[in-house]
Amino acid sequence: MTSPATVSDLTSAGQPAKAEAELKIRVPEDQDGTAIWDLIQRSGTLDENSIYCNLLQCTHFAETCAVAELDGETVGWVSGYIPPSEPDVLFIWQVCVDEKARGRGLAKKLIHSVLRRKACQKVKRLHSTITEDNEASWALFSSIADGLDTELSRTPHFEDEDHFDGRKPTEFLADIGPFERHVISIRSAA
Template sequence: MKQPKLTFRKPSAEDGSEIWSLISRCKPLDENSMYCNLLQCDHFRDTCVLVEKDGAPMGWVSGYITPSAPDTFFVWQVAVAPEARGLGLGKRMLSHLLDRPEAAQCTRLQTTITKSNEASWGLFRSFARSAGGELTSKAHFTEDDHFDGHAATEHMVTITFEEEAKVAA
């Protein structure tokens, strides 16, 4: 099967509303405010990626390099449009971001995932395998201590790369 022509690029502030709309179509992702997505596109554009097909948003990853650990790339959110699922787009976006010069010093990737989010677990396990990284996880933001019982515990997932494996990703 021929893969569609996709464009991977840094977002701009003008993309904020389209990204917000994309995320709203990607249940069960948390919908942040449109303003939050606008700020991600503007302030964090170097560590976010927007994927388009014929100008329409198909994928989005928001992330940042953690201030307290400049060797760690934190992935905030991964969104793939329903019509683009099954193309390996999530792994391709993660690889694209880690290949950017801004992530050259990163030897770890982190994200948080609830136990019930099987799609995210599958993506990050698959990415760790393909990139030659080691995946570990532990409870981080807990339902009772951090979310006052209103949201499920988020597990900190860490993928540690050997430098050679990161280059191959």
């Protein structure tokens, strides 16, 4: 015989409450390429790369990328790399969170999960490029800078006319840092 639901186990409609879905952040694997590509397509806001590009990110750059799953479904992605000429910089290429996983601070958790990895032990700065009107990304990177107790600066990087022939707006370099390694561990645990 099953025990009856208590008041705390019921939703406002009087139905049993559904258990919180399990969120898992991990290093991507080669089988994740198409799921990540699909996630980016669903977002409708990110530049689209080929499935092959996402597959390379999941293999060649796996240690500087992260995937998030909610009950086994891919709902979050961050791709990044350490530029060969700047071994103390983690460049974040793309951040994508599915609508159903928003409101959990997932983008920040994904980036912090990468920063905590051994591959990033020399990283003291975080870079990304962001268009001026992308308020969500500026808010994310500003929050990360605050959490790392450091500054966020922005300067034009890839300019609309010089680099995109007027086809795309200027991308500003978001530069966070320098920061201390111990701050990553402290802030990420919170």
